[in-house]
Amino acid sequence: MDGMEVAVDRIEESIQRKELIWIHGDYDVDGTSSTAMVLHFLRRIGAHADYHIPSRLEEGFGFTPLSVDRAHEAGAKVIVTVDVGVTASRAVDHARERGIDVIVCDHHQAAEEIPKALALLDPIKPGCTYPYKDLAACGVAFKLLQALSERQGHPELAYEYLDFVAIASAADIAPLTGENRVLSYFGLELLNSYPRPGFKGLVDCAGLHLGQLTNSSVIFGLAPRINAAGRLGDPRRAVEMMIQPDELRAFHIAQELEHDNRQRRAIDEHTFEEAAVLAKQQLITGSGKSLVLHQDHWHAGVIGIVASRLVERYNVPSIMLTTIDGIAKGSARSVQDFDIHGALKQCEDLLTEFGGHIHAAGLSLPVENIPELQRRFDAMASSAITPEMLVHEIVVDTELQLNELTPNFVNFLGKFAPYGYQNHRPVFHTENVVSANGVKIVGNNHLKFRALQKNFAIDAIGFNLGKKITDCNHGRPISMVYTLEENIFQGNSTPQIRIKDLRPLS
Ligand SMILES: [Mn+2]
Numbered sequence: 001m002d003g004m005e006v007a008v009d010r011i012e013e014s015i016q017r018k019e020l021i022w023i024h025g026d027y028d029v030d031g032t033s034s035t036a037m038v039l040h041f042l043r044r045i046g047a048h049a050d051y052h053i054p055s056r057l058e059e060g061f062g063f064t065p066l067s068v069d070r071a072h073e074a075g076a077k078v079i080v081t082v083d084v085g086v087t088a089s090r091a092v093d094h095a096r097e098r099g100i101d102v103i104v105c106d107h108h109q110a111a112e113e114i115p116k117a118l119a120l121l122d123p124i125k126p127g128c129t130y131p132y133k134d135l136a137a138c139g140v141a142f143k144l145l146q147a148l149s150e151r152q153g154h155p156e157l158a159y160e161y162l163d164f165v166a167i168a169s170a171a172d173i174a175p176l177t178g179e180n181r182v183l184s185y186f187g188l189e190l191l192n193s194y195p196r197p198g199f200k201g202l203v204d205c206a207g208l209h210l211g212q213l214t215n216s217s218v219i220f221g222l223a224p225r226i227n228a229a230g231r232l233g234d235p236r237r238a239v240e241m242m243i244q245p246d247e248l249r250a251f252h253i254a255q256e257l258e259h260d261n262r263q264r265r266a267i268d269e270h271t272f273e274e275a276a277v278l279a280k281q282q283l284i285t286g287s288g289k290s291l292v293l294h295q296d297h298w299h300a301g302v303i304g305i306v307a308s309r310l311v312e313r314y315n316v317p318s319i320m321l322t323t324i325d326g327i328a329k330g331s332a333r334s335v336q337d338f339d340i341h342g343a344l345k346q347c348e349d350l351l352t353e354f355g356g357h358i359h360a361a362g363l364s365l366p367v368e369n370i371p372e373l374q375r376r377f378d379a380m381a382s383s384a385i386t387p388e389m390l391v392h393e394i395v396v397d398t399e400l401q402l403n404e405l406t407p408n409f410v411n412f413l414g415k416f417a418p419y420g421y422q423n424h425r426p427v428f429h430t431e432n433v434v435s436a437n438g439v440k441i442v443g444n445n446h447l448k449f450r451a452l453q454k455n456f457a458i459d460a461i462g463f464n465l466g467k468k469i470t471d472c473n474h475g476r477p478i479s480m481v482y483t484l485e486e487n488i489f490q491g492n493s494t495p496q497i498r499i500k501d502l503r504p505l506s
Helices: 004-016 029-044 065-074 089-097 137-151 155-171 178-193 197-205 215-232 236-243 247-285 303-314 340-345 367-384 407-416 466-472
Strands: 020-024 048-052 076-082 101-105 119-121 291-294 318-324 327-333 353-356 360-366 428-435 440-442 446-453 456-462 478-489 492-504
Touching (some): 004 076, 004 101, 004 119, 004 137, 020 029, 020 065, 029 076, 029 137, 029 155, 029 236, 048 065, 048 236, 065 076, 065 089, 089 101, 119 137, 155 215, 178 215, 197 215, 197 236, 197 247, 236 247, 247 291, 247 303, 303 327, 318 367, 327 340, 340 367, 360 367, 446 466, 456 478, 466 492
Parallel strands (some): 020 048, 020 076, 076 101, 101 119, 456 492
Antiparallel strands (some): 327 360, 428 446, 440 446, 446 456, 478 492
């Protein structure tokens, strides 16, 4: 990875000189995990290291000249940024003027101007020949750990930190392909068998079970709780929890995050209800293919989540904005195939700041520019988004007969895990299935029945498919698309079908 030699040399030098290394992270899961991981590792190999995570509510996003001043006051000679930095030319220049060397570990797109950092580790920066381009920031930081441990003659030392990489990659929705899949596989294994106290506390609070944690338990169980730290309060609590060696103390922080997460959910729910009312109006007055919503009082900690929920509900690219210190700040979330970062780039003249990926971005702009942003964004969305893009699509991997679901097959299928973004669970399609002995509605509108085809029966569950009960009850033959999962009940694991959709055979 371009810049790695220089980065390792400089860190080794600062260990010898007993200089303070200052880690500057971001407040999301990728940012806090990277910070905790690098901090713990550097201290372990004898570095004098400290860190800062700017608070979402008070300091805002990114690596800024203010962040540099803070490090400078603490006496830092080297700053390592994680999950931020690749667009922070101003802050990097500011650090140079103060005699501080900056090592950037980032995975975001570089802006036009590449920061003149001492080392800039980012596999997607122009000119970096590192073959795998989809690492989370924690994956990039892990490469730095790997290089340092190799240099120190203990290459295996870095592997003890793969739990951080698995958690960050899951939470950041990094593709589970190539190198990420390997890192996540071993990271999840580590998390399941030797969890550090903070993660163990979090697993307990979330009601999850060690030994059964998957990529999706991280996304839906651990990540929201880690994120809650930064959404409602001081994000440094997440880092403190992750590096805390004492089990009881770690558990107390985990409980605090659990509490914040519950509060966050309530705010989230309320904000979504308000946003949905505005959304309905805007979808009628505009092209119906985009949303740009703004309210001064919305909580900055939840607008990203609400934007994602708007995308889920209305299936259009959505921007949610609030006002902080007189400036509109917000989050943009996209639908498949619509490049939201590219769209914002075309509105650059209206924006104060923006950054992100194809699917998700952050932005800020003067409040008076919002109507124009809404107009232009809607024009772009309405020309780029075709009716087909708005149809929810399920890609089927293969046709299957139910009697092909042998234990051997199920076992073999497990080897494709961990599943996640770009490595989804295989989706199967089977025709001519009937319900064996009645269809039940369980829990919150879920369908449950025993699926039968030619003497072979297996348990099936369809989440939120309650409305389709008349399509499949009374033994009506159906066609269904589904994935296969393990149902773990009282310690026993049995395969079960998870129906994604079904329809009656005509
Ligand atoms: Mn990230």
